[in-house]
Amino acid sequence: MTIDQRSAPSAPARATARRILPPPITGQEFVLVGVVAVLWILLSVFTPAFLSPGSIQPLLVSVAPIALIGVGMTFVIITAGIDISVAGGIMLCAVITAKSLVNSNLPLIAAVGLSIGIGVALGIVNGVLVAYGRVHSIIITFGTANVFQFLALRVFGSATVNGIPPTLDVFGRGDAGRTFGIPHSFAITIVVVAVGWWYLRHTSGGRHLFAIGGNTEAARLAGIRVQPRLMIAYGLTGTLVGLGACFFIASGTSTLDQAVGTGQALAVIAAVVIGGTSILGGRGSVIGTLLGAMLVQTVTSGVTQLGWPSQLADLFIGIFIIIAVGTDILRERARRKA
Numbered sequence: 001m002t003i004d005q006r007s008a009p010s011a012p013a014r015a016t017a018r019r020i021l022p023p024p025i026t027g028q029e030f031v032l033v034g035v036v037a038v039l040w041i042l043l044s045v046f047t048p049a050f051l052s053p054g055s056i057q058p059l060l061v062s063v064a065p066i067a068l069i070g071v072g073m074t075f076v077i078i079t080a081g082i083d084i085s086v087a088g089g090i091m092l093c094a095v096i097t098a099k100s101l102v103n104s105n106l107p108l109i110a111a112v113g114l115s116i117g118i119g120v121a122l123g124i125v126n127g128v129l130v131a132y133g134r135v136h137s138i139i140i141t142f143g144t145a146n147v148f149q150f151l152a153l154r155v156f157g158s159a160t161v162n163g164i165p166p167t168l169d170v171f172g173r174g175d176a177g178r179t180f181g182i183p184h185s186f187a188i189t190i191v192v193v194a195v196g197w198w199y200l201r202h203t204s205g206g207r208h209l210f211a212i213g214g215n216t217e218a219a220r221l222a223g224i225r226v227q228p229r230l231m232i233a234y235g236l237t238g239t240l241v242g243l244g245a246c247f248f249i250a251s252g253t254s255t256l257d258q259a260v261g262t263g264q265a266l267a268v269i270a271a272v273v274i275g276g277t278s279i280l281g282g283r284g285s286v287i288g289t290l291l292g293a294m295l296v297q298t299v300t301s302g303v304t305q306l307g308w309p310s311q312l313a314d315l316f317i318g319i320f321i322i323i324a325v326g327t328d329i330l331r332e333r334a335r336r337k338a
Contacts, residue, residue, distance in 0.1 A: 028276035028327075032291040039298050047305045057183055059301050061173050061251055064185035065090075065244035066264070067293035070271045071196045072123075072237030074289045077272055078200075079233055080213040080281025081137035083126060086241050086268055088148030090261030093118045093245035095152050098161040098256045101168075101249075108167050116242035122148060123238015127231035145265070153258065161256040164249065172250035185247045189290070192240070196286040209233060213281030270317055271296050274324045280332060295320065 043050040050056075069086055076083050097115040100106050106114065122144070129140045169176040171185045178184060200206035208229050211219040220226050248260055273279055274295060275288030296317055303313040 028324075029285065029288050029291055032275065032288065032295060036291065036294050036298060039295070039302065043298075043302045043305065047302075050302070050305060053181055055301075055305070057178060057181065058173055059297055060186040061177070061183045061247075062301070063290075063293050063297045064183065064189045065247040065251075066267050066271050066297065067290045068185075068189045068192055068247070069237065069240045069244045069264070069268050070275070070289040070293055071192050071286050072233070072240040073268050073272045074196070074275075074277050074284050074286050075200075075209060075233040076137070076237055077269075077277050077279060078209050078213045078281060078284040079230060080216070081130060081230070081233070082269070082279075083141045083234060083237050084138065084265050084269070085122070085126060085141040085145035085148055086237065087261040087263065087265040088145040088152065089119060089122045089238060089241040090245050090248060090264055091152035091258070092122065092148045092155070093242045094249050094256060094260045095155045095161060097245060098164050098249055099155065101165055102161060102163055105165060106167065108170065111167055112243065112246055115245050116239055119238040119240070119242020119245065120235060121238070122241065123235040124231065126238065127234030130234060131227035131230040152261075156258050160258070162254065164254045164256060166254075168246050168250040170250070171247050177250065185250070188243075193286050193290050200284075200286065205229065205232065210282055210284075213278075213283070215282075267293075267296055270321055273328075274317075274320050276324070276328075278328050278332070279325060280328065 040051070069090075073083060073086070093115045096118055097111055100114055101111055126137075126141055126144055129135070129144070130137045133140060166176070171177055171183075171188075173183075179187075200209065208219065208224045211222065211224055212226055212229055216226060245261075249256060252260075271292035272284070272289045273292070275285060275290070275292030277284030277288065299316045299320075300313045303310060303316070
């Protein structure tokens with residue numbers, strides 16, 4: 001009797017897959033769920049209005065763009081890269097889209113398509129420079145961050161954008177922005193997180209990203225096309241920056257000022273790192289990123305509702321980042337000794 005050896009993967013192949021991929025749900029994600037739950041309980045005790053729909057719904061709206069862009073950032077950091085240009089990208093996408101809405105009264109699909117198209121272009125610029133420039137991504141994206149911000153400020157022209165029509169309110173905080181009490185922006189983010197989780201775990205492209213972050217040269221020698229994979233990661237981040245810019249426009253008023261996007265790069269990176277993605281590359285989870293964004297925004301919202309100085313939110317988030325990075329470094333040292 002002949003046995004078809006193609007019917008099941010070989011033992012070495014299964015072992016390699018186990019080394020590359022993290023568990024479906026990691027221990028750090030369980031810890032984050034516990035931490036967020038404890039924070040919600042404490043905040044509901046000290047500020048009873050915290051668990052009311054009028055408080056939770058805006059919280060989820062504020063979580064949505066951070067977690068959404070965080071999905072792309074997770075892909076990038078898994079490859080041992082980073083993209084600190086997202087704040088400038090948000091600003092540029094938002095101001096061009098807002099001005100187009102004011103001047104041309106674009107319909108919803110056209111406005112979203114315009115913002116995403118700009119974001120894709122910015123992501124491809126980063127991807128090409130990182131993949132083929134042979135310079136570390138932090139240097140490349142630091143440079144493009146300043147370029148994107150400069151271009152955005154030129155479009156602003158030292159003035160706010162006023163009279164933005166309610167075209168994007170479907171992503172906002174009001175009644176038009178939610179169905180059955182669930183913000184549309186947050187629901188879209190959940191879908192993107194689910195697709196990102198599936199891609200990373202169940203496609204060869206996702207496994208290649210983990211392999212690139214684990215050892216770029218070994219991945220290249222194994223036949224992985226490193227440059228195209230890097231361009232996909234940065235292009236995806238740009239795509240989500242474009243969509244996230246629509247969320248930022250919708251979550252405000254009919255006015256867009258030059259502070260849009262400020263500080264969002266740090267918020268996104270904090271969510272990804274706190275969520276368990278290794279800053280060293282080769283390991284990460286978009287579910288963890290969603291939970292990290294939830295933790296970051298819960299801390300920010302809680303500090304505000306308690307009436308504490310806003311600087312305390314930065315302090316607490318910084319402590320969480322130090323704990324996450326320290327845990328990651330200790331875990332990596334233990335793995336190398338094993």
